[in-house]
Amino acid sequence: MRMSHLFGRTLRTAPNDVEIISHQLMLRAGMIRPLGSGLISLLPLGFRVVTKIEQIIREEMDAIGGQELLMPVVHPADIWRESGRYDQVGPEMARFKDRADRDMVLALTHEEVVTDLARQEISSYRQLPIIAYHIQTKFRDEPRSRGGLIRVREFTMKDSYSFDTDEAGLDHAYRLHWRAYDRIFRRIGLEFIVVGADVGMMGGTASHEFMAFSENGEDTILFCNQCGYAANREVATFKRDEPVDEPLLDMEDVETPNTPTIQALADLLGIPTSKTAKAVFFKGGSGRFIFAVIRGDLDVNETKLRNAIGERTLTPATVEEIKAIGAEAGYGSPVGVRDAFIVVDESVRDTPNLVAGANRPGWHLKNVNLTRDYQADLVADIATVGAGFPCPECGSPLQETRAIEVGNIFKLGTRYSEKLGATYLDANGESHAIVMGSYGIGSGRSAATVVEQRHDDKGILWPLSIAPYHVSLVELPSPDDTRPKEVAERLYQELEDLGVEVLYDDRDERPGVKFNDSDLIGIPLRIAVSARNLANDQIELKLRKSKEAIFVPIDQAVAEIARILAEIAESEAYEFVLDQEMTEPRI
């Protein structure tokens, strides 16, 4: 490609309000351009990167027996009504009517359609297992998009679906995907970790997320260096203290002016926060009032709470709602409230004689005990895990880090096949629901995440595996010497003929401009052709990520470039530990 005609130019500065580094660099490098909120065009350079990622995905999906197909983006609403998600999913699903006044939706994902295909095409256990996938547009009308390609409303995703006769088959398909994903993310150069995750709107029985480390990540993950435990904070657990064995003391009132916070209360009474009980109030989507009780040193995890009580949504309760059940904000107590669903964290069950609110401003109750003084509708693990908490498996302190979710795998079980009637006959002629799994990778997000992890102050550092071009050929203009131009043109032709992807900077620009653009775009190998080196019949080669350049004779240039590219490919395989054993599925 000749840069003089490349569609999309580089920007010296990024728009002021763009903050995420991958967003800035991809914008500046001329890879993406915004259209609207959460809507982004890929310019040729960006599209090449995403296409290469998708090609790697294809190779690895094909390697586990995946069959590529293509399903529509526009779906009749009826199929979403069949699965029950038409009403479950909120405003993130775009809904409209076609000219015949039929309800239609834009695909958020493709479980419904693929299950519809399965019920038409699959009838016998002899056809299973099957893995089908496609790379297709999704539209999710997110409440808030951000960060360039990290979080957009319209995006491209590889989603695959497995169909098996039983749980064991699903386990196998799940493992295959785990390994394929592991290879995919290594091949595109990401540093990542696999964590246990919440199933969210997909439903199903188990889920793992592939999390790439990044400060700009939207998720917090916890992991153990000792035993390998890793989980999204939404579902992470920790090793609980042994229940405290001490006699139950009599409950008594204590006056505690100006202590609406746990810290103020603990300071006033001179006790640790772990001897207090914290009350947190929510309104469930079903209309229930949820009264959560947790030890004062812990925080309620809304995802865990939501899953424990089977609510789809939770919103913080208003002051009026809190008063209506007989509680008092800041001095809430489960003792004596009415019309509330009381959920107690295990920590409160296992710690006797806690100080809790008295449902009166300025007063608390000492020695409050579950069962004796109030009843729980549910005792569950609803605590948020933080850095330093003991690992649930080995007790070592957990580490905490931010990460971007680039892949997600779900065991769906028969949630969709039962609803839509996708069944097969077994060897005995009996009908069963097909056991399904669902697996996704965002290709654009993956590209942006690589930029998050691989950049310096000059620009992007693409791995060769997904770089938009293999080499950037920079011709340094010379006023009274036509040779650089001639040599560059010839090199360009020879490299192209050899199948090397060349971005040829043939623009009439000064050297600094060309070098800076080459660095910004992040092409792994740079070739400079200048009168200065041509005087010695040499050209200059320089790796994007190194400081030194090497000089090679013109007549050996093409062979040397090919050799270096092969070397980079090999070193990447080493760097990405492609030859090592994959992370082992823990399922």
Next chain:
RNA sequence: CGGGGAGUAGCGCAGCCCGGUUAGCGCGCAGCGUUCGGGACGCUGAGGUCGGAGGUUCAAAUCCUCUCUCCCCGACCA
């Protein structure tokens, strides 16, 4: 949806408070000349519904009302 910020040339901004020429500046863009190994310089030039609508006024980028859009922080997810 809640909170915060911003819309003036492709990008970055000034002007707005205190209304008053032809709305400026840097970068970028076009032409000519000089220059040529890390974002050169000179001259000339093109490019603007001041986000939109309504209002106040002799006069609005500037004041008032409404509205749209974008960005950032929180409730959702590839």
